[in-house]
Amino acid sequence: MNKNILAVLGGTALAFTGAGASAQQVTLYGEMDASVDYVSDVGGRTQYRAGSGLVDGSFWGLQGTEDLGGGNAAIFRLERGFSATSGEAFNDHPFYVGLQSKRLGTITLGRQYDTMHDYFAPFTLTGGAGGTAFAHPFDNDNANNSWLASNAVKYASATYGGFSAGAMYAFSNEAGRFAQNRAYGFGVHYEGGPFSAGVAWMHINGRGASSVGAYDTSVLPGAGLVPTEVAVQREDTIGAGMSYALGDVTLGAAWSRSIHTGVSEADGGAPLPSIAFSNYEVNALWQVTPAFSLAGMYAYTGATSAHWHQGALQAGYQLSKRTDVYTEAIYQRASSGALAMINTCDPSGGRNQVLVAAGIRHRF
Template sequence: MKKSPTVTSAGFLILFSLGSFGSQAFAQSSVTLFGVIDEGINYASNVGGKSSWQTASGDLAISRWGLKGNEDLGGGLHAIFDLESGFALDNGAAAYGGRLFGYQSYVGLQSDSYGTLTFGRQFDSVADTVGLLTANGNWAGFLFSHPLDNDNTDATYHASNAVKYTSPTWAGLSATALYGFSNQAGAFANNRIFSAGLNYTWQTLTLAAVYADLGAPGANATGAIASDDIGFAARNQKTWGVGANYGIGEATLGLVYTRANVMDPQSSIYVGALGLGEHSSLKFDNVEVNARYNVAPAVIVGAMYTYTHAALDQDTGRASLHWNQLGAMAQYLFSKRTSVYGQVIYQAVSGGNTRTALDGAYVPGSAGVSSNSHQVVARIAMNHTF
């Protein structure tokens, strides 16, 4: 799950330098320790036919700690690294399948003139571009995700074994591309990922476009999208997306469209086995509108609406599913580092006659799938950064 490597979901990440290393020749080198702690109580109206109360960590921003390093090599060139470890505050367990640095872990070179090249476990281009224009990928967090996070705008999957290039910004335009290796001898394309995206900013307008192609995600444990780190286990998944944000005074308005084509989907990390059989496909179209408003320096409110249509093709026939989802949020900042917030999300699904887990409403991050076509999730929580 989640988020941008440079922007937390309304976490207001504050970095504190621990000092420099080495001799006087490396005076510009530093390592920074930082982190986010996000914890609250969630209520779900229907989970398997019963209401649910639970503590939940990391719904606004992933609870994590990390280390960032920067060594000035001269001539506008820097050696950089980032190691971030996600965890569940409820019980202290490591997130992302127990990975020590599952949120991200990379090393690379950053050039003021030529851009940044990094190697390791990283966010894909969807999360780096269009994802930042959605409510869930920017200021609202996990519960506001599109159904099953089908387009990865909330970064359900991360790209391991990945090489990423991010360009400098030219007249407001920047580009990024990523390739994640399968690491499988004799099967170069088995469980690999390629993605590329563009960002453009002019005054208060931000535009983005992205494309991602996943070959057999979840096919093995060592590939780009490991079997315990997937959105869907499938033969192939392709995602397109465009989006825009526009600021008007204290308000920011957003509009995003994404499409995800999932070929031969076997399972979802959220609802388990889909039981769709061979030669099936799921094609999701998502349209989101969102708005965020700074009522006062310490008070932020926001809302979003998402409509999702999924076309399911099987050997046994076709089905059409429709999701309508509404979300609202209010946040109060005690300081730049500490806040409290409340969220409520309503989801309704129709056309659910597939006899699979897709028929029941499910808000990603809730305690489980509803026994009917509706689900309400409410959360009250605290967020602290250091």
Template structure:
């Protein structure tokens, strides 16, 4: 799922949820919130056949959660958040069957410095760079970059994490995270660390981020990232990038994002399956342009295009596949908490060498499986309620 839930869901939920005091004191509160997003989706080619299906949580992943604070005095507060993800169509738990698989953390917030939290959390790249992309802000999974290779759609979920989020200083915010492997004698086996910064002032928002995962769940299932929490299986995953959003007017915003992903000893992905030959090195460069226009307070439209170039190296040879992703969305709010939206996504892959299969196939994030051809199209109409 994506980051729009943080930029849109939380802001709307804050105005609409019921805050329940945990004690008689008004200085301690617990808030219940959530999202229900249900749609009907057409995909042109799924393993050679078209498909029409109900789909859950494409734009705002279905979830409910609790978050709260307690005033500790001296400018300090205790904070916590637990968030469950589920599939509305089946009722099944998401995120590998975890009860609180989206988020589960506790920490301390300082009025003068920032917040330190411990537990399962979103990483700094998702928090600060993701919102400058279409899929991480106003759109959803269908408009993600190829295989969500740069994690802007939050495929990588992080456990065992310690995270610091600064207060905003003259428009600047930064975050840092370290997630432990929790393995005796294997400190670096499945650990994660990341940094991100964002500057926002007036019409301009600029962000940059770095994220690295060492090891994977095949050798340490209890580490920072599990098999259900990642986009690729590799011994190392490095991601970095930067982006900018600029408000041309109060209604029109344009953006550009560049990201680079470098995978070492990659064997496959949850999006396309196993590689025909393991990649000693698999690199992706993503270039996205996006635009959004708010026609009225209740109605907006957005467009994005991403060009992705990859460089695959293995003992069998080298290949340079590439993809073009185009997507659009319109959204109409029936009320402050309920909206209907439509998304259209199209991807075209390049021909690639057979030893690099299945990198030559098209596969949109948010569809069931890769296309049997170089092209894949998806159309989604969805109804969403935030509480």
């Protein structure tokens, strides 16, 4: 079958058309994010570093849609992350294939963001303008989507009267061990005028117990509250958030709780104490001018044996439609006996840690 291929680079769209077939559109897109960072305390020493992905992460992607008629379409998405400073590749972006209906919703299969990302994270600053470094300690609620679900089947409804909902199930892929390293969850979103709200829940069995399952191991406080890579037998996370737009200012609030039981070291399997986190956040975004924005947040995280305070500010300036520069400052203070560890940073040598950064992003 003859096909006409139109490639438009810089946009970048590839349109494929064949006789007797529906049109297909494939888009190449991505982002480069690089910064220069100062970290006040890493293991008791000051650190100056070249950073990558401090806000959104650097990545490239392909996204495609084929019109099936009647408001239906076949879709796919393939993304890969990388470090703009070292070239290292990261498996931290989604890839899936699915079917989409304007009336019935969308179903997708592949490695995907979970319901905490879809329905809760947008009401936190880490899931919005702030980005990666604004995550709650250890990203314990996955608001910064540090972990994606493999083997996932996800459904997202259409919007009815401002309400939409979704659910996800991620298979363990283990023969005879159906519930080992599997996950499931759901979420609901409402939007009406200036007000938005969302709630989400995720449950994971045997996290990190197998290499073919739903989730990789996570990082939690280990012995002496030192960050440790762990497997978790049971993990439950729930989150709720809301936002309200007052002209150029959007105010937000978010709460989440994550409970981790049956915790063990990923290397060696030594048992560790169970731990639960409660996160409370308030944030604001001010679009000062069409090109200049300010964002800030305060978050308190209380855990079983420690707590953390975190405050952060970010300023961004849009140089063009695709390029912007930013600067941000984050301060975290841990309780006595715990270590401060801002997301993207190594643990401090004490209770306090400050990150100050300036960077540039370009989207294509």
